[in-house]
Amino acid sequence: xxQSLTLRNIRMRIDTEDPLYPGQKKLxxxxxxxxxxxxxxxxxMELEVLDLSPEREACLDYKLHILPAEIGKLLNxxxxxxxxxxxxxxxxxxxxxxxxxxxxLSNNHLTELPxxxxxxxxxTSVHLANNKFQNFPxxxxxxxxxxxxxxxxxxxxxVPKKINKLKNLETLLLFINELNKLPDTIVQLTELRCLxxxxxxxxxxxxxxxxxxxxDWKERYTSSTLDGNPLVDPPLEICRQGPEAIERYQxxxxxxxxxxxxxxxxxxxxxxRGRTRAAxxxxxxxxxxxxxxxxxxxxSTNIPDKQRGSFDSNIIRNKQRGSVDSTNIQKDGQRxxxxxxxxxxxxxxxxxxxxxxxxxxxxGSPDATNTRTDRERGSIxxxxxxxxxxRGSIxxxxxxxxxxxxxxxxxxxx
Numbered sequence: 473x474x475q476s477l478t479l480r481n482i483r484m485r486i487d488t489e490d491p492l493y494p495g496q497k498k499l500x501x502x503x504x505x506x507x508x509x510x511x512x513x514x515x516x517m518e519l520e521v522l523d524l525s526p527e528r529e530a531c532l533d534y535k536l537h538i539l540p541a542e543i544g545k546l547l548n549x550x551x552x553x554x555x556x557x558x559x560x561x562x563x564x565x566x567x568x569x570x571x572x573x574x575x576x577l578s579n580n581h582l583t584e585l586p587x588x589x590x591x592x593x594x595x596t597s598v599h600l601a602n603n604k605f606q607n608f609p610x611x612x613x614x615x616x617x618x619x620x621x622x623x624x625x626x627x628x629x630x631v632p633k634k635i636n637k638l639k640n641l642e643t644l645l646l647f648i649n650e651l652n653k654l655p656d657t658i659v660q661l662t663e664l665r666c667l668x669x670x671x672x673x674x675x676x677x678x679x680x681x682x683x684x685x686x687x688d689w690k691e692r693y694t695s696s697t698l699d700g701n702p703l704v705d706p707p708l709e710i711c712r713q714g715p716e717a718i719e720r721y722q723x724x725x726x727x728x729x730x731x732x733x734x735x736x737x738x739x740x741x742x743x744x745r746g747r748t749r750a751a752x753x754x755x756x757x758x759x760x761x762x763x764x765x766x767x768x769x770x771x772s773t774n775i776p777d778k779q780r781g782s783f784d785s786n787i788i789r790n791k792q793r794g795s796v797d798s799t800n801i802q803k804d805g806q807r808x809x810x811x812x813x814x815x816x817x818x819x820x821x822x823x824x825x826x827x828x829x830x831x832x833x834x835x836g837s838p839d840a841t842n843t844r845t846d847r848e849r850g851s852i853x854x855x856x857x858x859x860x861x862x863r864g865s866i867x868x869x870x871x872x873x874x875x876x877x878x879x880x881x882x883x884x885x886x
Contacts, residue, residue, distance in 0.1 A: 477505065479512040486516070493551065496520040502527065506536045506557070514542035522546065523553040525576070544568040555579050555599065567591050578602055578622065590614035601625050601645070613637050624648050624668065624696075636660040647671050647696045659683045666692075671700035677711070682719025683726055690714030 487498045498521035499513065506524060513522075524536055536557040543552075544565030551574040552566070559580040566572075567588035575592075576599040583604045590611040597620040598612060605626040612618065613634045621638070622645040629650045636657035644661070647670040654669070659680040665688055689697055690713055698711050706721040719725030 477510045477512065479515055482510065482512050482516060486519070490521070493521050496550065498523065500524075503534045506534050509536065509540065511540075511542065514540065514545050517546065518548060519546050520548055521551040521553075522549055523551075525553045525555040525557070527556075539563055539566075541565045547571065550574065550594075552576070562586050564588060570594065573597065575599070585609045585611065587611070593617060596620065598622070608632055608635075610634070616640060619643070621645070631655055631658065633657045639663065642666065644668075645696075647700075654678055656680070662686070668694075668696040669698055669701065670694075670696040674698075674701040674703060676703070676705040677718065677722075679722055680724045682715050682722060682724060682728075684715050685726060687715050690717075 482499065485499060487500070488495060490496070490498050497518055499516065499519055500523040501509070501513070502524075503526070506526060509524075513519075524539075526535055536554065536559065539554065539559060539562060541563045542565075543563060547569065548571060549569050550571055552569065552572060553574075553576045554562075555576050556579040559577070559582060562577065562582065562585060564586040566575075567586060570592060571594060572592050573594050574597040575595060576597075578599045578601040580603055582600070583606065585600075588611075589609070592615060594617060595615050596617055598618065600609070600621075600623045602625040605623065605628055608623070608628050608631055610632050612621065613632060614637065616637060616639060618638050619640055620643045621641060622643070624645040625648040627650055628646070629652070631646065631651065631654060633655045634657070635655065638661060640663055641661050642663050643666040644664060645666070645668045647668040649672055651669070651672040651674055653674060654677065656678045659678055660683070662683060663686065664684050665686050667684070667687060667689075689711065693712050698708060701708075703711065706718055710717050710721050715725070716727065719727060
């Protein structure tokens with residue numbers, strides 16, 4: 473029958489209305505055509521989907537044993553279906569099909585894939601279930617476009633660390649193998665939605681399994697997910713609750729990271745607020761100290777210019793020194809301890825306790841209300857001393873001259 477299939481007859485079998493491949497040119501061969509595959513098939517360069525799988529039971533007696541090297545001529549193929557045959561090897565020419573997106577090779581006798589499979593940069597789906605793979609086909613890890621990978625029901629003992637390169641992988645089927653552990657890097661496959669690990673020898677899941685937040689273990693848990701493993705860390709009942717439960721058990725995952733980051737941010741904010749408050753207080757202190765370049769201990773309300781010493785007055789204007797306890801001092805250059813309400817003279821010295829003091833350059837400790845003369849010395853207790861250069865102890869209400877002191881004394885005796 474296959475000998476009667478000419479190129480024309482084969483073209484008549486091309487289907488463009490398959491709902492699974494809408495608009496694509498598909499050719500399906502089965503039965504006796506698989507035993508003696510017509511060479512004319514490899515001349516139809518426009519083919520996009522080639523299905524060489526005996527799907528129905530009546531066709532299972534007719535299988536493909538060898539895939540011809542001419543397969544490499546069909547450069548427009550996007551899908552190649554070779555399930556349920558008797559293939560032992562896949563010809564290296566398959567790596568020339570650079571437009572290939574879907575490759576199904578399940579239910580054969582394959583032990584490896586041809587070198588160069590990584591050149592198929594458009595591959596999104598690879599089916600390798602129920603073969604005889606003992607080693608994971610490492611080159612598949614170099615195909616970052618992979619979304620679906622089924623390598624279940626083989627004899628694989630180890631998954632390579634570089635599987636983390638498959639950043640777009642959403643489905644990874646590894647059940648019914650001989651795995652005793654998973655690589656730590658598998659937790660980096662954050663797009664994984666379906667991961668089947670059942671019927672292996674896995675005792676523990678790698679730390680950080682909670683990062684696989686999209687896993688459907690909680691919603692669509694099946695026996696192929698984890699059952700059939702001697703799992704103890706985490707226990708199976710925890711795993712059945714999904715990634716969040718595993719994260720809580722392991723103490724590692726995105727939610728825990730978010731909580732830690734939130735605590736760090738809050739702590740950082742508190743530190744910044746504290747530093748800002750301290751800086752503000754320091755700034756206020758500096759401004760207070762630097763105001764008018766004042767020095768010493770100042771307890772006055774308004775001190776305009778370069779004051780020094782200890783002050784307790786309300787308004788002191790120019791170059792005052794010493795301990796001042798007066799309300800208004802208007803002149804310059806005053807020194808000593810002053811307890812005068814209104815003082816109008818300049819460069820006064822000594823301890824003054826007079827209410828009104830008018831003359832200049834007075835020294836000593838006056839205790840008079842009004843003193844008009846200059847350069848008076850000694851202890852003065854007169855109300856209105858009028859003369860100059862008064863010396864000694866004066867205890868009269870009014871004094872005009874220095875010589876009157878003796879007369880006053882003698883008159884008192886009489």
